[in-house]
Amino acid sequence: MRLGSRPVPMSNLSLEQRAHNIRRNSLRMGEVQGQGYIGQALGIADVLAVAYFHALEYRPEDPEWEGRDRFLLSIGHYAIALYAALMEADVLPVDELETYGMDDSRMPMSGMASYTPGMEITGGSLGQGLGIAVGMALGLKRKSNPAFVYNLMSDGELGEGSTWEAAMVAAHHRLDNLVCLVDFNNQQADGPSTRMNSAEPLVAKWEAFGWHCQRVDGNDLGAVVRAFDAARELSAPQPRVIVFDTRMCKGVPFLEKRDITHFVRVEADEWAKALAVLDEGGPQ
Ligand SMILES: Cc1ncc(C[n+]2csc(CCOP(=O)(O)OP(=O)(O)O)c2C)c(N)n1
Ligand SMILES: [Mg+2]
Numbered sequence: 001m002r003l004g005s006r007p008v009p010m011s012n013l014s015l016e017q018r019a020h021n022i023r024r025n026s027l028r029m030g031e032v033q034g035q036g037y038i039g040q041a042l043g044i045a046d047v048l049a050v051a052y053f054h055a056l057e058y059r060p061e062d063p064e065w066e067g068r069d070r071f072l073l074s075i076g077h078y079a080i081a082l083y084a085a086l087m088e089a090d091v092l093p094v095d096e097l098e099t100y101g102m103d104d105s106r107m108p109m110s111g112m113a114s115y116t117p118g119m120e121i122t123g124g125s126l127g128q129g130l131g132i133a134v135g136m137a138l139g140l141k142r143k144s145n146p147a148f149v150y151n152l153m154s155d156g157e158l159g160e161g162s163t164w165e166a167a168m169v170a171a172h173h174r175l176d177n178l179v180c181l182v183d184f185n186n187q188q189a190d191g192p193s194t195r196m197n198s199a200e201p202l203v204a205k206w207e208a209f210g211w212h213c214q215r216v217d218g219n220d221l222g223a224v225v226r227a228f229d230a231a232r233e234l235s236a237p238q239p240r241v242i243v244f245d246t247r248m249c250k251g252v253p254f255l256e257k258r259d260i261t262h263f264v265r266v267e268a269d270e271w272a273k274a275l276a277v278l279d280e281g282g283p284q
Helices: 017-033 036-053 077-089 093-098 131-143 161-172 202-208 221-233 270-281
Strands: 069-074 149-154 179-185 212-217 239-246
Touching: 017 036, 017 069, 017 077, 017 093, 017 179, 017 221, 017 270, 036 179, 036 221, 069 077, 069 131, 077 093, 131 161, 131 179, 179 212, 179 221, 202 212, 202 239, 212 221, 221 239
Parallel strands: 069 149, 149 179, 179 239, 212 239
Antiparallel strands: none
């Protein structure tokens, strides 16, 4: 553990409970605006719970603490998911969710670094996060700062050339302080990623680019924990990537069943129903 960092865990709530709370916060924000990328938020909640309550070192009261692990949200449209996690992590106050997406809110609908504590980058233009993460990881190494850089990106971003340019540079510089997290929800704007522009065989591809690659079920908390641990503990001098297969809308069966495209339509009366169904299912 780094000098001055906080001991984990911050409390004895289970990861299941944390993931559940992240899903609840997301749905409550969606209800405020009547919209939001809720399918993505529900799908990635387990990965965010493990990131913020198992893997990352940070200080909720000092989000810019120099020793913090950096968590980059390359996918700006997933902001609702990260706000939900930052609230659960006490970086943002929960009652602020009432302001989600409003004028003067610190939580705009797309993630912007200058607005929100804990939002490291402005990530709406897809394919930029990994390049920024590479620069940060290099910078930290030059400053002998042992922090890790995590970059959360989407399967849609695997179709961006800039992602693979960054991947090559990361391997060239042996960035063992860089962990890329890919949300493979098999969904992008026009349909399933595997049908639009398949990145398979994905593990072999990352490995060919010089990365240590794992692929796990992103909604299996135990598997997610083990993957984060393995990525962090690996001694090989190479960057690490974890591909998480996730299920959009996880935890709300009537939304899971919907013929999901990139943006899930939730009717006005369905937000409360979604929350009730989530609570009924309980932490999983
Ligand atoms: C460079 C760039 N091209 C296009 C867009 C428009 N856009 C926003 S989200 C999105 C879907 C991309 O797929 P993925 O990130 O996997 O999204 P998911 O459906 O899983 O949320 C697109 C095309 C963008 N933000 N940036
Ligand atoms: Mg996707």
